[in-house]
Structures are given as structure tokens and as C-alpha cells.
Amino acid sequence: MQGVSTEKIQGGKLLRVKVDFGDKINRVQITGDFFAHPEDVIEKIEVSLGGLDLGVREQEMQNKIDGVIVKTGADLVGIDAAAIARNVIRALGENR
Amino acid sequence: MKWRVIPLQTGDAFTNMAVDEAVCEAVAAGKSPPTVRFYTWKPSAVSIGYFQNLNDEVDVNVAKELSVDIVRRRTGGGAVYHDAKGEITYSVIAPESGMPSGIRESYQMICGWITGSLKNLGIESEFKPINDIIAGGKKISGNAQTRRNGVLLQHGTLLYDLDVRTMFTLLKVPREKISDKMIQSVEERVTKVLNFGNFSVQDVYDSVLKGFTDGKDYEMGCLSEEEVYRAKELAEERYKTDEWNYRR
Numbered sequence: 001m002q003g004v005s006t007e008k009i010q011g012g013k014l015l016r017v018k019v020d021f022g023d024k025i026n027r028v029q030i031t032g033d034f035f036a037h038p039e040d041v042i043e044k045i046e047v048s049l050g051g052l053d054l055g056v057r058e059q060e061m062q063n064k065i066d067g068v069i070v071k072t073g074a075d076l077v078g079i080d081a082a083a084i085a086r087n088v089i090r091a092l093g094e095n096r
Numbered sequence: 097m098k099w100r101v102i103p104l105q106t107g108d109a110f111t112n113m114a115v116d117e118a119v120c121e122a123v124a125a126g127k128s129p130p131t132v133r134f135y136t137w138k139p140s141a142v143s144i145g146y147f148q149n150l151n152d153e154v155d156v157n158v159a160k161e162l163s164v165d166i167v168r169r170r171t172g173g174g175a176v177y178h179d180a181k182g183e184i185t186y187s188v189i190a191p192e193s194g195m196p197s198g199i200r201e202s203y204q205m206i207c208g209w210i211t212g213s214l215k216n217l218g219i220e221s222e223f224k225p226i227n228d229i230i231a232g233g234k235k236i237s238g239n240a241q242t243r244r245n246g247v248l249l250q251h252g253t254l255l256y257d258l259d260v261r262t263m264f265t266l267l268k269v270p271r272e273k274i275s276d277k278m279i280q281s282v283e284e285r286v287t288k289v290l291n292f293g294n295f296s297v298q299d300v301y302d303s304v305l306k307g308f309t310d311g312k313d314y315e316m317g318c319l320s321e322e323e324v325y326r327a328k329e330l331a332e333e334r335y336k337t338d339e340w341n342y343r344r
Contacts, residue, residue: 006270013226014174014270016152031149031344033174035226037199037243039146077172077199078226 003091009034013078017087021095025052028088034078041074049088054096061085097194099314102133104184104301109141109167112185114330116249117170118323119189124245128320130190132308134301137178137185141165142266145173145240149344158265168341169251171240173227176253177263182288184297184304186210187251195248203227203241206250210237213254213307217299219292227252234287255288256300 006016013034020027028049036042045068052061065081068074089096107115112135122128140162144153146169153175159166164177178185188206196202207223214221214231221231229237239252263286289300319327334340 008270016149016270029149029344031147031152033145033172034147035172035199035241036147039172039242039244042147075199 001095003093003095005087005090007083007087007090009079009083012080012083015079015083015087017084017091019088019091021054021092024054025049025056025088025092030084032079034076036077037075038072041069041072041076044068044072045084054092058085058089061088097130097190097313099190099309099312100129100131100317101305101309101314102131102317102319103305104134104136106136106138108139109137109143109165109178110331110335111327112137113143113167113169113335114327115319115323116187116189116251117330117334118326119187119319120244120247120249121326122320122323123189123191124247128323129317130194131187131317132314133187133189134304135185135187136180136183137165138180139163139165140180140182140262141167141178142175143167143169143178144175144341146170146242147172147344148175150342153268155266155268162262162266164266166341167335168343169240170244171242171249171251173238173240175267176238177258177266178253179257179259179262181256181297182258183253183255184301185251185253186304186308187249188308189247189249192243192246192248199241199243200225202248202250203239206241207237207239207252209308209310210239210252210254210304212310213304214289216303216306217289217293217295219289231292232287235285236287236289254300254304255286256295256297257290258286258288260286 015032018029028046062085211221227239241250
């Protein structure tokens with residue numbers, strides 16, 4: 001199954017999250033008009049979310065994303081870890 | 097820091113993006129000086145941000161009908177319609193060490209060169225974080241930045257005579273973006289230099305050239321042979337390929 005969530009972040013940029021899932025999250029794709037330096041942090045975040053249970057808590061997911069950002073030394077402009085986690089949860093909708 | 101300034105050139109979308117990257121490589125290798133270049137797009141084109149999905153942002157069928165090229169940028173930000181006669185694009189390519197370390201501060205500095213350019217035409221404008229410049233309450237310039245291998249690339253557009261109808265035929269603007277800005281229509285978001293006076297393209301270019309060079313040590317220059325060769329490679333191997341343009 002696939003779910004999509006789009007949000008224009010207040011004071012930030014547009015974020016669109018697409019999630020492929022079955023029993024678990026299979027694949028997450030993060031797109032939008034935001035900025036990230038270095039850019040490959042977004043692919044690293046996508047990979048880190050693969051395999052998570054559908055019932056994962058939003059805060060737990062946000063912590064995981066924050067961990068990737070810190071480890072990469074990345075700077076996200078226009079979106080943040082909380083926004084990504086929030087929209088992954090929204091994309092999963094009632095399938096959680 | 098001594099700058100090389102490359103005067104206004106016209107190129108297709110793939111070449112324009114490839115030249116920016118070729119110059120970044122040359123600056124990173126210490127083979128070329130910090131560079132400011134100006135260019136226009138022919139044929140007209142849409143560039144999408146590094147993190148955008150092409151099909152989400154652009155009506156590909158309309159682009160084909162209108163013979164408008166589509167290319168993915170190395171920089172983030174949103175989709176931009178580059179009208180062949182409707183804008184001037186700039187690129188600033190410099191070692192990070194010579195620029196403000198903060199992304200927001202460096203946007204503010206370079207965007208200040210654009211507001212200065214507009215002031216040369218008597219147009220008051222202001223930097224609106226994250227990456228826009230507004231005049232009369234509407235966007236007149238969009239800008240995007242990346243930093244790789246110790247080199248900062250910022251490119252952006254100054255809207256001169258935008259064909260708004262064509263732009264919004266090509267671009268799919270998400271309703272979330274419209275509702276956030278509390279506007280009735282996307283057309284209300286943008287303006288152009290010609291709305292502020294009967295300026296020629298040469299007037300605008302002269303003012304931009306002055307705005308970007310005021311107070312700087314610079315000399316007019318051109319691309320090196322190596323940059324031209326590398327740009328041709330990058331255009332063919334990256335920017336013209338579906339692998340790149342549809343990568344997200």
C-alpha cells in the first residue's frame with residue numbers, strides 16, 4: 001500500500017512524504033522545495049525509516065531522524081525532523 | 097577575494113546547469129577564481145529543485161507541447177519557469193571559506209546584491225527568508241544554494257517580463273502552498289521588473305552587473321577551455337538524462 005502526506009511548513013517549505021508499506025514501512029520518499037546540506041542526508045533519513053513497525057511512535061521516529069541529522073552534521077532549511085515524522089505518520093493514516 | 101565575472105550568456109537548460117557544476121569543480125580544484133556569471137535560458141525551461149519529484153511539479157505533456165526543457169538542479173528549492181525573454185539568472189560560485197558560514201547569512205548577503213541591483217533601477221525590494229526577494233509585496237526573485245566540496249553555489253533569477261499564464265500552465269502548484277500564503281491565486285504571488293517601469297533588458301542587466309560588482313575586486317572573464325569541455329560532458333552524462341531528472 002502507499003500513503004502520501006503533504007504539508008506546507010509554517011514559515012518553512014513544502015514537504016511531501018510518500019510511504020510504501022505492508023506489515024512494516026517498506027520505503028519512504030521525502031520530496032519538496034526545502035534545502036538540506038549535505039543533500040544526501042535526505043536519502044539517509046529515508047533509509048533509516050525503512051523497516052519500522054507501522055505502530056512506531058512519532059517521537060521515536062523523530063528521534064531517529066534527528067540522530068541521522070546529527071550524525072551527518074546536516075543542516076535542514078525549511079523542514080525539520082518533527083515535520084518529517086509527523087508526515088510519515090499522516091501518510092500511514094489509519095493503517096497504523 | 098578577486099572575482100571573475102562572466103557576462104550574460106544564453107544557453108539551454110542542460111548546459112546552464114552543467115556550466116554551474118563545471119565551474120564549481122574548477123573552483124574546488126583551485127583552477128578557477130570565485131565566479132559570478134549571468135545567463136538566460138533558450139529554449140524556455142523549467143528547473144526543479146534537487147529534492148522535488150518532476151511529475152509532482154511539472155505538467156510534462158504541456159512542456160513537450162510548448163518545447164520547454166525540464167532539468168533538475170543541484171540546488172534545493174522549488175520549480176522555476178525560466179522564460180527565454182523573461183528573466184536574468186545569476187550564479188555565484190565561491191569557496192565556502194570566503195563566504196558567511198551560515199546558510200541563512202550567505203543567502204542574505206548574496207540576495208543583498210540583488211536588492212542593490214533593483215535599487216539601481218529605483219525599485220525598492222527586500223530579502224524575505226528563506227530564499228526570496230519581494231518587491232511591492234510580491235516575489236520578484238527566487239534563489240537557491242548548495243555547498244559541496246568546500247564550494248558554495250547560489251543561483252537565482254530576477255523576473256523581468258514573466259509570462260504568468262504559461263508559467264502556471266507548466267507548473268503544478270500544490271494547494272497547500274496557496275492556502276498557507278492566504279492568497280486567492282498563485283498569480284498574486286509574483287511580480288516582474290516591467291511592473292515597475294519601462295526598462296529594457298540592457299537596463300536590467302547593467303543594473304545587475306553593477307549590483308553584483310559594487311565594492312568587489314573583480315575582472316570580466318570567460319569560461320576556461322577545461323570548464324567548457326567539462327560542462328559538455330556533464331550536460332550529456334547528467335543533466336539531459338532521465339536518470340537524473342526523474343531520480344526522485
